[in-house]
Amino acid sequence: xxxxxxxxxxxxxxxxxxxxxxxxxxxxxxxxxxxxxxxxxxxxxxxxxxxxxxxxxxxxxxxxxxxxxxxxxxxxxxxxxxxxxxxxxxxxxxxxxxxxxxxxxxxxxxxxxxxxxxxxxxxxxxxxxxxxxxxxxxxxxxxxxxxxxxxxxxxxxxxxxxxxxxxxxxxxxxx
Numbered sequence: 001x002x003x004x005x006x007x008x009x010x011x012x013x014x015x016x017x018x019x020x021x022x023x024x025x026x027x028x029x030x031x032x033x034x035x036x037x038x039x040x041x042x043x044x045x046x047x048x049x050x051x052x053x054x055x056x057x058x059x060x061x062x063x064x065x066x067x068x069x070x071x072x073x074x075x076x077x078x079x080x081x082x083x084x085x086x087x088x089x090x091x092x093x094x095x096x097x098x099x100x101x102x103x104x105x106x107x108x109x110x111x112x113x114x115x116x117x118x119x120x121x122x123x124x125x126x127x128x129x130x131x132x133x134x135x136x137x138x139x140x141x142x143x144x145x146x147x148x149x150x151x152x153x154x155x156x157x158x159x160x161x162x163x164x165x166x167x168x169x170x171x172x173x174x175x
Contacts, residue, residue, distance in 0.1 A: 003087065003142040005029050011086070017142065018083045018116075031139035033094065034119065035079040036061070038133035041163045042074055050168040065130040068102070068123065076104075076121040077163045079134060083116035085149075087142035091119055094139055101126030104138045113149055117160040 003011065005027040011017040019032060026033040041056040048054055056075070059066070068074060082089060089111035093104040106122040121138065131137075156167045 001144045002030055003144070005031060008032050008142060011084075011142075016084060016086045018081070019140075020081045022080075026136060028139060031092075031141040033136035034082075034091075034138050034140055035134050036121070036131065036137040037077045037079045037118070037163075039163065040066075040074045040076050040123070041165060042072065043165070048166075050166065051172045052169055054165055056165050061131060061133045063133065065132045067128050067130045068125045069128055070125055072124070073106075074123040075163050075165060076123050076137075078119040078121065078138070081116070081118050082140060083114075084142065085114055088113055088145050089115065090141050090143065091138055092141070094136065097137055100129050102129050102131070112155065113145060114158075115155065116158060118162065120157070120160075120164045 008017060008031070009024060009027050012019055012022055019034075026035075038061045040059045040061060042059060044055045044057050059074075091105060091109040091111065093102070097104060103124045104121045106124070108120070108122060111119075119138075119140075156170055157164050
């Protein structure tokens with residue numbers, strides 16, 4: 001079952017969902033809009049080797065905007081930090097963003113109970129599009145869950161403080 005927007009707000013007030021900072025104006029009928037921070041990362045390696053740590057370069061999004069180019073992957077992050085030990089968080093792009101041909105996640109829209117941190121966004125565009133810091137770029141929604149829980153307490157992206165490039169190489173180290 002998906003929580004309604006009003007229920008999300010109640011769960012924030014009851015400290016069962018944490019969205020920091022929280023603004024009631026960003027509540028939707030069954031989701032909450034998250035904003036884009038003012039920084040992006042791009043990979044500088046020509047080939048992305050999943051067995052190795054990857055090199056990145058930081059790009060700041062100026063107040064007057066930044067034009068994204070097709071064929072390039074930009075890693076961004078939400079301005080808001082979220083966490084919950086009670087619900088499954090899910091992330092989707094907003095329809096207004098999608099109608100510009102802007103994808104905000106490639107495959108990573110599914111969260112785990114217990115995840116705490118900023119959401120890294122895998123941003124791509126169909127044609128050049130100008131973005132701005134602090135735009136409401138995506139929406140988070142929450143599912144209830146049944147059964148015994150095994151929270152995401154020690155995951156490789158847990159308690160991040162910024163944009164997280166792929167840490168896939170750690171999966172190979174643990175084999």
